[in-house]
Amino acid sequence: MALKSNVFDVETIELAGTKETVVKGGRHLFPKLPEALAGIQKIAVIGWGSQGPAQAQNLRDSLEGTGVEVVVGLRAGSSSWADAEAAGLNPGEMFDVIAGADLVILLIADAAQANLYKEVFARIRPGATLGLSHGFLLAHMQSVSDDFPSGINVIAVCPKGMGPSVRRLYEQGREVDGAGINASVAVHQDVDGRATDIALGWAVAIGAPYIFETTLQNEVRSDVFGERGILLGALHGIVESLYRRFTELGDAPDKAFSRACECVTGPLARTISHEGIKAVSESFEGDAKRTFEEAYSASYKASMPILAEIYDEVSSGNEIRSVVQAGERLKKFPMSEIGTTRMWKVGDTVRAKRDETNVELDPTSAGTVCGTMLAQIDLLFERGHPWSEIANESVIEAVDSLIPYMHARGVGYMVDNCSTTARLGTRKWGPRFESSMNQEVFPVLDSEGARDDNLVDAFQNHPIHQVLEEIAKTRPAVDISVT
Amino acid sequence: MALKSNVFDVETIELAGTKETVVKGGRHLFPKLPEALAGIQKIAVIGWGSQGPAQAQNLRDSLEGTGVEVVVGLRAGSSSWADAEAAGLNPGEMFDVIAGADLVILLIADAAQANLYKEVFARIRPGATLGLSHGFLLAHMQSVSDDFPSGINVIAVCPKGMGPSVRRLYEQGREVDGAGINASVAVHQDVDGRATDIALGWAVAIGAPYIFETTLQNEVRSDVFGERGILLGALHGIVESLYRRFTELGDAPDKAFSRACECVTGPLARTISHEGIKAVSESFEGDAKRTFEEAYSASYKASMPILAEIYDEVSSGNEIRSVVQAGERLKKFPMSEIGTTRMWKVGDTVRAKRDETNVELDPTSAGTVCGTMLAQIDLLFERGHPWSEIANESVIEAVDSLIPYMHARGVGYMVDNCSTTARLGTRKWGPRFESSMNQEVFPVLDSEGARDDNLVDAFQNHPIHQVLEEIAKTRPAVDISVT
Numbered sequence: 001m002a003l004k005s006n007v008f009d010v011e012t013i014e015l016a017g018t019k020e021t022v023v024k025g026g027r028h029l030f031p032k033l034p035e036a037l038a039g040i041q042k043i044a045v046i047g048w049g050s051q052g053p054a055q056a057q058n059l060r061d062s063l064e065g066t067g068v069e070v071v072v073g074l075r076a077g078s079s080s081w082a083d084a085e086a087a088g089l090n091p092g093e094m095f096d097v098i099a100g101a102d103l104v105i106l107l108i109a110d111a112a113q114a115n116l117y118k119e120v121f122a123r124i125r126p127g128a129t130l131g132l133s134h135g136f137l138l139a140h141m142q143s144v145s146d147d148f149p150s151g152i153n154v155i156a157v158c159p160k161g162m163g164p165s166v167r168r169l170y171e172q173g174r175e176v177d178g179a180g181i182n183a184s185v186a187v188h189q190d191v192d193g194r195a196t197d198i199a200l201g202w203a204v205a206i207g208a209p210y211i212f213e214t215t216l217q218n219e220v221r222s223d224v225f226g227e228r229g230i231l232l233g234a235l236h237g238i239v240e241s242l243y244r245r246f247t248e249l250g251d252a253p254d255k256a257f258s259r260a261c262e263c264v265t266g267p268l269a270r271t272i273s274h275e276g277i278k279a280v281s282e283s284f285e286g287d288a289k290r291t292f293e294e295a296y297s298a299s300y301k302a303s304m305p306i307l308a309e310i311y312d313e314v315s316s317g318n319e320i321r322s323v324v325q326a327g328e329r330l331k332k333f334p335m336s337e338i339g340t341t342r343m344w345k346v347g348d349t350v351r352a353k354r355d356e357t358n359v360e361l362d363p364t365s366a367g368t369v370c371g372t373m374l375a376q377i378d379l380l381f382e383r384g385h386p387w388s389e390i391a392n393e394s395v396i397e398a399v400d401s402l403i404p405y406m407h408a409r410g411v412g413y414m415v416d417n418c419s420t421t422a423r424l425g426t427r428k429w430g431p432r433f434e435s436s437m438n439q440e441v442f443p444v445l446d447s448e449g450a451r452d453d454n455l456v457d458a459f460q461n462h463p464i465h466q467v468l469e470e471i472a473k474t475r476p477a478v479d480i481s482v483t
Numbered sequence: 484m485a486l487k488s489n490v491f492d493v494e495t496i497e498l499a500g501t502k503e504t505v506v507k508g509g510r511h512l513f514p515k516l517p518e519a520l521a522g523i524q525k526i527a528v529i530g531w532g533s534q535g536p537a538q539a540q541n542l543r544d545s546l547e548g549t550g551v552e553v554v555v556g557l558r559a560g561s562s563s564w565a566d567a568e569a570a571g572l573n574p575g576e577m578f579d580v581i582a583g584a585d586l587v588i589l590l591i592a593d594a595a596q597a598n599l600y601k602e603v604f605a606r607i608r609p610g611a612t613l614g615l616s617h618g619f620l621l622a623h624m625q626s627v628s629d630d631f632p633s634g635i636n637v638i639a640v641c642p643k644g645m646g647p648s649v650r651r652l653y654e655q656g657r658e659v660d661g662a663g664i665n666a667s668v669a670v671h672q673d674v675d676g677r678a679t680d681i682a683l684g685w686a687v688a689i690g691a692p693y694i695f696e697t698t699l700q701n702e703v704r705s706d707v708f709g710e711r712g713i714l715l716g717a718l719h720g721i722v723e724s725l726y727r728r729f730t731e732l733g734d735a736p737d738k739a740f741s742r743a744c745e746c747v748t749g750p751l752a753r754t755i756s757h758e759g760i761k762a763v764s765e766s767f768e769g770d771a772k773r774t775f776e777e778a779y780s781a782s783y784k785a786s787m788p789i790l791a792e793i794y795d796e797v798s799s800g801n802e803i804r805s806v807v808q809a810g811e812r813l814k815k816f817p818m819s820e821i822g823t824t825r826m827w828k829v830g831d832t833v834r835a836k837r838d839e840t841n842v843e844l845d846p847t848s849a850g851t852v853c854g855t856m857l858a859q860i861d862l863l864f865e866r867g868h869p870w871s872e873i874a875n876e877s878v879i880e881a882v883d884s885l886i887p888y889m890h891a892r893g894v895g896y897m898v899d900n901c902s903t904t905a906r907l908g909t910r911k912w913g914p915r916f917e918s919s920m921n922q923e924v925f926p927v928l929d930s931e932g933a934r935d936d937n938l939v940d941a942f943q944n945h946p947i948h949q950v951l952e953e954i955a956k957t958r959p960a961v962d963i964s965v966t
């Protein structure tokens with residue numbers, strides 16, 4: 001497979017010895033959008049959850065003056081009606097909007113997609129294009145032996161960041177061309193030869209600086225897996241466990257929070273974002289380096305079986321079925337709160353009086369997060385995912401999109417501004433990683449011999465370092481500024 | 484449905500207004516075993532995990548002098564060969580043993596059942612009886628659209644306790660007739676009209692004092708659900724969370740362990756076993772009663788959504804598929820350790836210098852466990868399970884079989900002497916309950932208004948109290964003595 005476009009320049013880049021075709025985005029490409037979206041007069045963005053507000057507003061702003069209309073479709077009586085109006089988008093009843101559109105971008109919650117997709121398909125005009133922002137619907141239909149209708153294009157543009165960051169970095173892109181959230185594109189059905197350019201146009205229009213190719217199948221696996229892993233679930237579980245460990249070892253609450261969480265969301269994420277993962281290890285010396293390597297080794301080993309379990313659950317369809325089932329249960333039992341523990345109350349205070357210059361990189365915390373991150377990277381590579389997807393789903397989405405929100409507003413805000421599927425996954429898998437740290441990692445750190453020479457060597461020479469360096473060249477070094 | 488036997492007396496009992504047919508067991512019925520098992524010369528017990536050693540030895544002892552032979556079947560080269568020989572049972576290669584038996588009791592691990600059942604079916608003699616100790620195999624075959632062969636009886640006898648307690652209480656039954664672990668029986672296929680009596684004979688022979696009827700479908704749901712709930716998973720998660728809370732509130736480690744765990748495995752389990760759940764509430768007065776009711780209310784509400792999720796996962800087949808998938812992963816990643824946290828190290832010390840008379844019933848701990856227990860009971864009732872099954876899967880198995888082992892030897896011993904399916908479930912769901920307590924229950928207890936009048940009233944007038952009283956009459960008040 002290779003991307004082929006009649007509109008945008010496709011580049012071949014080499015990542016750790018493998019070749020991938022990518023498009024580098026940016027505002028300078030906006031004049032090409034009418035050509036890329038030729039034949040599309042009306043784009044319907046359906047839903048107003050995490051991605052809906054971001055993509056609808058970015059599309060509208062990027063397409064200003066082109067004559068392409070962006071409309072929002074919602075359930076009649078949806079509580080989001082006023083929010084969409086306040087954002088300057090006139091919403092309409094979703095099925096009417098779908099019937100009138102040339103490109104239907106379906107961003108309703110996954111469980112709603114599972115319940116409503118037949119009605120959606122019935123309303124889409126033959127020859128129109130169905131756009132998805134991840135592969136969930138394909139996975140659900142596979143589990144019930146169903147398929148997309150044959151007479152439409154089916155494409156996906158999957159931003160590797162939650163909706164609020166897709167919007168925020170796009171806004172920052174007005175000052176710094178190329179600031180934005182990377183995206184993967186997948187062309188699943190192409191009935192008129194235009195599917196790839198429509199997908200690339202959509203990705204450019206929402207502000208993606210780096211656009212790489214995947215399949216719906218690979219996308220859903222890496223996406224649902226990644227958010228249950230180090231992007232959200234594992235990250236949450238790990239910082240909870242670290243806070244507990246540091247308080248048990250005698251730290252006062254604010255110091256423990258600083259070591260466990262401020263360190264991860266501040267200097268750790270910043271170092272990885274600016275200089276890569278290896279720079280984290282290189283920033284330590286002597287005893288601290290040894291502590292980093294011990295925490296790295298123990299966490300890599302403890303998290304790998306959970307990550308393998310998550311991948312199996314996603315691949316087998318179990319995780320997809322669970323999300324669909326949860327849709328019913330959520331009507332009776334609303335989603336639980338996750339930012340309510342003692343730790344996050346301490347966090348509110350610590351954040352309020354924060355001095356960024358004063359937060360140190362803690363070697364235990366850094367090692368724990370990096371060990372889990374590398375385990376996730378190795379597992380995705382073993383399962384055949386391309387490097388662009390691996391790097392975005394394991395590293396870039398974390399440090400450049402999600403963690404900055406956790407740094408500014410706490411874990412609850414970060415998690416709950418992602419999709420319902422991601423939120424459910426965090427609540428399900430976060431506690432598994434937390435227990436694993438408590439039961440398997442910390443007892444090993446308290447004994448001798450936690451450092452695993454082979455794992456540490458593999459880390460030093462890991463191909464991910466070159467991959468991150470290469471991908472970092474494609475966009476400006478601009479940090480998201482959470483408002 | 485009603486049990487009908489040509490050999491044993493079937494009684495109709497009334498439990499909370501519903502009628503069930505049951506058989507009350509005991510050693511005085513052993514002389515009837517040859518009649519119940521007429522036509523069976525050889526019983527094959529396949530596997531040597533949790534139930535295998537217990538059932539094989541109990542059957543051999545009960546059938547001594549009758550001419551019915553009990554043989555054990557193992558994989559060639561199994562590491563359990565020596566253990567089976569040491570227990571006085573001559574093991575043979577499992578497929579050879581199956582081919583030579585009239586009753587094949589299949590007690591290999593669930594994942595192995597899923598992988599080997601076709602070979603097992605191919606070896607069972609037409610007209611023979613296949614015996615299961617829970618409904619897992621049915622659930623797995625349903626998920627792959629397969630079925631049992633038609634020419635054999637298919638029955639289940641499902642002890643409501645882990646293997647070591649099935650053996651231990653049987654041994655105590657030599658002194659006190661009727662001491663034993665309750666069991667459900669299910670007749671799934673009856674090709675010769677003898678299936679029910681064979682099942683009842685098997686149940687009586689392994690020492691079950693109270694034998695009630697179920698179906699394989701109801702059995703697997705309540706069993707896999709119950710062990711993920713208050714029997715193992717929830718119980719483990721709850722005591723971990725309680726220990727953390729008490730230490731955070733300032734208790735020294737040994738005091739915190741005593742309040743969180745000793746209280747639950749000691750006086751709480753003993754009170755429920757001897758006097759029922761309501762007696763726990765009645766043992767508190769004033770502020771302590773208020774604390775109990777607050778913890779009860781908050782825990783009931785927080786655990787119900789997780790319990791509903793577990794029930795959905797089991798019913799949909801997801802949980803069964805997960806266990807089968809785990810079978811493959813366990814070859815590469817052995818089961819994690821769960822009794823390794825700081826808390827259980829403290830526990831070793833506390834248990835070593837224990838003074839039983841000195842452990843108080845803590846109202847927070849008691850309320851938390853009872854709230855989760857009642858949520859589980861209500862959920863099973865809503866899903867149509869009979870009271871005997873509900874009471875055994877939510878209360879009796881906990882207080883009379885599992886918890887005494889946790890009291891004597893810690894959580895790791897208790898959990899890891901159950902089936903692989905149960906052990907996996909504890910590692911999967913325990914952390915969910917632990918997080919739920921930390922995130923949802925304790926913050927509510929720290930604020931006002933945690934007591935829910937409706938829930939407390941419902942508890943006071945709950946039908947489970949009469950059900951437990953009725954079932955308790957069927958066997959002697961003998962506590963399991965863990966050696």
